[in-house]
Amino acid sequence: MKKIDIFHPLTLNVGLAIHNADWNWQNVTSPFTRIYYVTKGHAKIILPSGEYQLKPDHMYMIPSFTLHSYSCEEHFEHYYIHIYEKLEFESSFMDDYNFPVEIKGESIDLELVKRLCELNPSMALPKSDPRSYDNDLTLSEYITRNEQRDITLKLESRGILFQLIAKFMKEAKPKEDDIDNRIKKTLIMIQKNLDKKISVEDLAKEACLCKGYFTRLFKEKMKTLPTHYIIQRKIERAQQMLTIKDISIRDVAAELGYDDCSHFISIFKRETGITPQDFRMHAIDMH
Structure with missing residues (x-):
């Protein structure tokens, strides 16, 4: 397709x-x-x-x-x-x-x-x-x-x-199919596996690069580290789930590969400035 x-x-x-x-x-x-x-x-x-x-x-x-x-x-x-x-x-x-x-x-x-x-x-x-x-x-x-x-x-x-x-x-x-294709492959891998734990080692392997060089290349192209990019995509998915699904915060965390719900809440607040609970309540008030 x-x-x-x-x-x-x-x-x-x-x-x-x-x-x-x-x-x-x-x-x-x-x-x-x-x-x-x-x-x-x-x-x-x-x-x-x-x-x-x-x-x-x-x-x-x-x-x-x-x-x-x-x-x-x-x-x-x-x-x-x-x-x-x-x-x-x-x-x-x-x-x-x-x-x-x-x-x-x-x-x-x-x-x-x-x-x-x-x-x-x-x-x-x-x-x-x-x-x-x-x-x-x-x-x-x-x-x-x-x-x-x-x-x-x-x-x-x-x-x-x-x-x-x-x-x-x-x-x-x-766009030229050059070195960017290696990063592109890892972006696809991240998007397909937001429900799992994704390591930089796995991404480097997908790009056929050593971990150190892959990290530097990823930051050069995406202006952020691969670990933070993964978090950003997971939090974006969490916001969509909290807005349109009747699902508990714990289940949202689990569906995004977080075993520790408290850790997920902490990351969510760090990235967005509010907790998942507050985010959901605000979304409900708006609609």
Whole structure:
């Protein structure tokens, strides 16, 4: 089965943002992809690949986990779409391509974006400050809100996302199959085995590298140690389970390979700032 066959993007957020020189945020990185359609004014995004001037009638894409900043010194209006992909067993096909940052927008693209807004009025952001929505708790809330929608809304929304992503795909180029493939294999292994204890030794063996070199290479490519990456993915899965399943905290811990529930609670609080119990109660209050 090809990766595109199991690509299931979710409309995490969508709406129209109107700014007056107040879209200035630094060092943003998120677990979702952003697409912008600019309608009025100008602004700037700073990416690792360079600075890009945002201008009307153009669309822009910022892939997930890409460190970036914003700069806006005038009136500026744009539609934003946040696209989340919940990976269960495989890495995304989008990880295999370098997508263009900017493409020319067409009238049909703008109509699709407006239609996506009409279908998802509850997905608009109350604030543009990334700190208000780009956090584990809010992310899980929007994912749950998405999953609880009527199936017809999901189908049409997903169809629009496919069309918009396809526009960028026309100019995308496959990433080189070089050393990154060894790390990619371990990411797939982690995602498939979140219910088990995963050692760095096992990952290094999967990558056919010694433990020391693998750890250095992983940190270079993923900007974090493999042990912390595993924890991040497990906590992300725990949040999904706590939000949508009627399951005890102890069972959540067990399903993620933690024999000691207290240890799991401690790690959860360290990573998110709150306990699993508090996280679940907040999610219930929101829905």
